[in-house]
Amino acid sequence: MDIAIAGLVCVVLAAISKKFSLPSVPAYILAGLIFGSGGLGLFTADKVSDTIAEAGVIMLLFYIGLNLNPREISEKKGMIFHSGLYDFLINFSLIYIISVLAGFDHTRAFLVASALYISSSAIVLQSLIENRKLIYRESEIVIWIMVFEDIVIALLIVLNNPETSDLIFFMLKVLILTALTYLLSGYMPKLIGGLFQREDEVPALFAFTVALLGVAFEEFFQIPAGYTAIMLGLMLSGIKRLKEIILPFKDVFLVLFFFFFGISVNLSTNGLVLGLVLAAVAIAGKIISGLITGRHLLKSWLSGLEIGLDTVARGEFSIFLIFAFGSGSEVSAVTAAVVITSIIGAFLSKNSEKIKISASKMAERFSSTQ
Template identity: 25%
Template sequence: MADPTHAAEVAHHGFDLVPVVILLAAAVITVPFFRRIGLGSVLGYLAAGLAIGPYGFGFFNDAQSIIHVAELGVVLFLFIIGLEMQPSRLWSMRGEIFGLGALQVCLAIFTLIWVGIALGYPVAASFVAGTGFVLTSTAIVMQMLQERGEMAQPKGRRMIAILLFEDLAIVPLLALVAFLAPGGAEATLTDRLQSVVIGLGAIGVLVLAGRYFLDPMFRLLARFGAREVMTAAALLVVLGAAVLMQAGGLSMAMGAFLAGVLLSESSFRHQLEADIEPFRGLLLGLFFLGVGMALDLEIIAHNWVIIAISVPAFMLLKMLVIYVVARLTRASHSEATERMVLMAQGGEFAFVLYAAATQSGILTSEWNANLTAIIIISMVLTPLMLIVQNRLRKPGDPSMEGVDAARDLSGNVLLIGFGRMGQIISQPLLARGYNLSIIDTDPDMIREAQNFGFKVWYGDGTRLDILHAAGIHHADLIIAAPNDRDAVTRMVEIIKHECPLTPVLARAFSRQHMVELLKAGADYPVRETFESALDLGREALVRLGDSPEEALDTLRSVRENDRERLALETTGGIYAGRALLQGMVGANADQKPNGH
């Protein structure tokens, strides 16, 4: 049996795991609870940090050291975002990044500096304070967009473009801090040019390394290295790029983002994302925990009047600017409102800017502490504001700006629903020159479709009056393809009752739904995933050694079995004749009874 005294000495002199256990326990207990009650994971991390910090249970006293380590979470997060941004896609966003982003940042800086001036602070200090608040929290916004599934949507892409410009803006802003510092104006032009050249040189080195070195390196490691070596190489690329950018006077996050962009077209992109993701999630959560710990309640208590005025003043003015810019750039009211609420807070780069301004003598230590508290409070308030916005938003009452209601349409094909399936259905019809009348109930999608040259009318296909306005009696063919199972069934019932001779093709969501549609009168229901699943199955057989002819024979057998089962499932065989005509419907022979 081991000596207890020796074990105690080892525990005393070894690595102390207690803080790690406390951090993990706080996250594991708090975050699921906050997500369960609808408050989101970000607010859960912030609350957990406050609970275990110096003003909670007091397990930690140095929140800044944790934040410095956890900033790697933001770095890794931007690397993963960069992996999703191929250079061609990033180039297509240049107008949004340097147009929309620059407009919002410049207008917000001009507006927010007046808060400090109105409170009696010097112009230089007011400029730094307002500028820091302009820099939105990349971590919070990205996390919220990811949780809401909006990162790939156009409105999410526009917010990402603004965040990218703000990350780029930290470089000239830090240079401005040096210029505004006492004696900063005496810096020579040579010094400033040297800083610019160093920054551009760092970017150039990173671009060259990404183009000629990174992909061959990963190819070599994949051939001779172990799995853990690939993970180590992925971390090396991210952190190496971050250090290089920092050495060039740029932000670490921007370096990680550029590294991700350079590897976005690599064949190892998905492997890199899988290797980095666990570290990213843990460190990003640790960052929010650190922010919660850093909320200094003593400073808030001593300066509560200034903070109570500054937080709403900064947030309301920034929200006003964001909304105005969004509307000037033709965003809908709903998108502008969501953007202003989501981006109303200050960000983590403000801490860097305020620290540099304090070292330069622009801000005093007390001002820095107050501004840090203001930023943190704004970060804490953002998830709460989103919850309030979601509760106040009236369901089914979207902005109709720029959207035309269906009326007097006369296309020979009526397509109801222009989502991911409707868009594909329309392509062969348009290619053959057919005249389509397209209706949908999503105003955001209708506005976005206009940007690609599609005319989509607003209309609910479950209402008979709308179907009349959409030209139901003029159509030679009707396709029901909205992303709503019950709506498709209702549409088929109404259409077949009103126009029993008009063929109706319908999108089915499961096997049972397909049977429902047949009973409702649909002439050709197709389950949305069936053909793509069969195509994957055919390719799998070929890759496993079957000849293409054998694979096709197998698929024909699967289809035949499916037709027979479908005929048996329909009531009394009434619909068996129609079911037997369905050469491209149904489910796999091993499909579970629920059809999912």
């Protein structure tokens, strides 16, 4: 019953946000916050909603893996590395420092930095398409930054994993899984690709099962489910049809994840204030890293500003990391920061032309007064 109502709320929100071309991710989270235990108390998280939420993030990560074709990535590795490097260095360290200053210990500061370093691929790519920016070179760099971040996510999941009693053994298991993925990514699509071309229920059922296999891996081998999901996706990225099959599953479960996540969060005043500070730093950080990346790769500060403005929005990955590994006030803080940056980020990306014009006028005035 609860799920049907949650779904209905999300359908309405999705339709409204599409109509006004606003990002839908913050809408789902805000609705969850309002209806959930911290708000009106109409919904409470239970076992079923937890399972659905977990399925949602696993689907998302599996889908990310599917889009990371090892062969195509390695052809562009130079571009991807140079585009994503400053973004990582600047944003991760900035948020880490602010989190430590706010009184978090190093493990939690590392988690907050991991969560808020990563932009929302969903919002960022959608605004590039909707705001018709795909002709520009800057947009390509933005896309490479997103790919770089997708790869770093896999690493951050491993590094944030708390249940590591035996670090060497754990790392060994992760390495074996990674090596297996690499070795099998050439064979698996040929071996089982045919299963996804059938006309019966096998393709959908099998795709759904493979996507969720990560959870089973976590139980048997104690490897983080999210990491396994990305690796399984990578391994099967050669099967084009699989992406089409899994997309509707991902859409449904991920939307419900945002909503159920919102329900489970109790926004504290402290968290909210810290969230505001983190949001401001997160926005400034992306603009700075964008400026430097643009100056470095396209020899233009204005291109850099465009890159920065386009990458401000945080979203699904931040929420996933804080959902999977967070526990205390950092959950409130990151949630608040995501809601703020996603809305402001979408706005900045939409109005980047105007902002660039005023920025260059300001720069001219500044240099003429000098």
